[in-house]
Amino acid sequence: MPAPDAAVLSKKPALVARLRKVLPAGAVIDDPAETRAYECDALTAYRCPPLCAVLPSSTEEVAAVLKICHEMGVPVVPRGAGTSLAGGALPTADSVILGVARMNAVLETDYANRFIRVQTGRTNLSVSGAVEADGFFYAPDPSSQLACAIAGNIAMNSGGAHCLKYGVTTNNLLGVTMVTMEGEVIELGGAHLDAAGLDLLGLVCGSEGQLGVVTEATLRIIAKPEGARPVLIGYDSLEVAGQCVSDIIEAGVLPVAIEFMDRPCIRATDAFSGAGYPDCEALLIVEVEGSEAEIAEQLEIITAIARRHDPVELRESGSAEESARIWLGRKSAFGAMGQINDYMCLDGTIPVTELPRVLARIEALSAEYGLDVANVFHAGDGNMHPLILFNANEEGQLELCEALGAEILKLCVEVGGCLTGEHGVGIEKRDLMGHQYRPADLEAQMRVKDVFDGQWLLNPAKVFPLEVSASRRAGGLAPRVA
């Protein structure tokens, strides 16, 4: 991260005093012992306590905070639940953490028009929880959904396992209330569809907290399907499994999820969870939805395709227990890996058709770097999740792991994919952006930030390579108003 600005650091007492005037007692945290709670997000390798943290309870309070920080030229790092794997909520010593965790109310549910409006500190799973009893759900389901906040989902345009059918956050976000860095409250979108002018809502979603602080969101809710059932398919070749995925998609059935695990991952998760997975090269979990008859109709097509590729195992679930057992290993994959080792989880996306080639290349890179890599990912949409296993206590291993990670992500870009499919760039992939985008492409994106946040105060050191954003941040960090 860039070195903190001494001029900003020196303003701490004045800043805290001003913030206390506009926020309720207990909403400004400046004691160094307490600000440590905000020193990192889920990318724990990087830590730095902020200048202070604020926990506003309303859009008006957020606006008041931003106005003060804007006037004083103090950078602000917005924070949802702090579950970012990319360092999206990592502070700098000269920044204010603006956490929306206290804003978690449901503001409106409307089944006729199929939306829910919530404050963005609300967790992803509790959005579905609020409408579940009435037969609805909110579709994007990142694996951190128990903990992660809608604010962070919007900032990172989060995905999940069921994107193949339902899309990611941006496809389910109808509107937001957002506070600009200047402290102005604006409404983008709403319960109606499409923008009156330019699609600013689409631009804000996935902008990693760099364009504004989103305090309220209108989200699409969908009627829950009558039922869902997975089928488990095992192959002794990665290539054949990859081909099976392509064939299923091309056949015109649209499963809600196609998950893929390779042998290292199958072994580790099976040992951890006792899911009873076959010991094979590649395992697919394909899930379809609908009534009993519809599920049967879809599974007939899928299993016929699977059989053509000569599977070593083909297990159709016959009950809720069997379905849970099929999902058990996949859902505990990350926990299982965490038991064995430290790991770094990447999330580059590739064209589905490139799966076999990419997996073979990852295997070669893994051997070259001497670090094991287990693969578990959303195959239907090409979103990879290579888990690089390493030992954080051994000197040099983190750096080696990061170097291997960078190689794998470059590979994803090389075959026509991208650096990140759902986690975001943050600081983690910031310096790899030049591999995906040419200077003019990055310049175009930075100009958008210039429009929304002319002084580059909002989450400034993220997304763009530091040297690329340096002049803008320097201009921005120099306070225009003393």
Added chain:
Amino acid sequence: MMRPGTETELAELLQAARAPLAVRGGGTRGVALAGEGLETGGLSGVRLYEPGALTLVVGAGTPLAEVEALLAEKGQRLAFEPMDHRALLGTGGEPTIGGVVAANVSGPRRVQVGACRDHLLGVRFVSGAGEVVSNGGRVMKNVTGYDLVKLMAGSWGTLGVLTEVSLKVLARPQAEATLVRSGQGVAQAVTDMCRAMGTPYDVSGAGWAGGETRLRVEGLAGSVAYRAGALNAALGGGWDVVEGAESAALWQGLRDAAPFVGQPGAVWKLSVKPTEAPGLLGRLKAVGLDHEALLDWSGGLIWLRVPEEGDAGAAAIRAECATRGGHATLIRAGEALRARVPMFQPRPAPIARLEAGLRAKFDPRGLLNPGLMEGA
């Protein structure tokens, strides 16, 4: 009329340009613009089509018909069902895929699968400053950097000229069926449509025209039969069922606002919360605005035909939309009306300022379709 054959040629042309340009794909969407014409037809051709990955990359000037024919060969389609404006607007020419994207054109299936912008995976464009910019890519999940893809969809060529678009395509379903009930008023229609959209039966179209409410389901044959039956039961029964080509024709008609073709008057497209539609239409009647309405998107899209007099109801319509949350776009209008009434709903000042800021960054000399999207 300028017609660059390559992206490089387009970039050079824009760098050298000194006067406003009227950017157009096939010129089918009836927007008459000042300035020399800049046509994208030369930037055409299929760059990549992978049916197994549901991805298509094409030059922006590629005719839509060519794209649809290519996809049909593999049993696939553009799921967002873009409308054909030609009959309604009395325009000629060939709609291009770039034009569809630039206007973010989505049809009845928008309520189920999302808009054109939701299927747009990547873009290449030349900004008004003559810089070639690429954003997004060809994969379905991509959060690498800002999403300029969404920004470009629906920007009507005012930020840059699209040269290449990458789209998510989907399988054409085996079967479709439409539940039909005639003699319904707008309030009952919206109630039924909203109820249908809230069932688990995956309704892919909910519209109302000529007093007839229509609800569509698509998919595998057995599934369609099951869901059509279940939906009918959920709505109390008594709906007629139309299948196959006959069903498809109903939706193509609604998609293209066919009942308004050849009828006089200005045509508006309103986007509101579905349950606002009956109240809004009632209010327009009450203030004396004569109109004929068609509903799509469960009531969330109102096609409105009004007499082409005065402001064609602009003040009343836009005030109602603003109050209720939504917006109105003037789709069909004669030259005189266009001169009086902006095409797009004016936005609140802070939003208009952000939009103007973006235009100033991407098209600093104000060359591309100037004035078209301005609106505070």
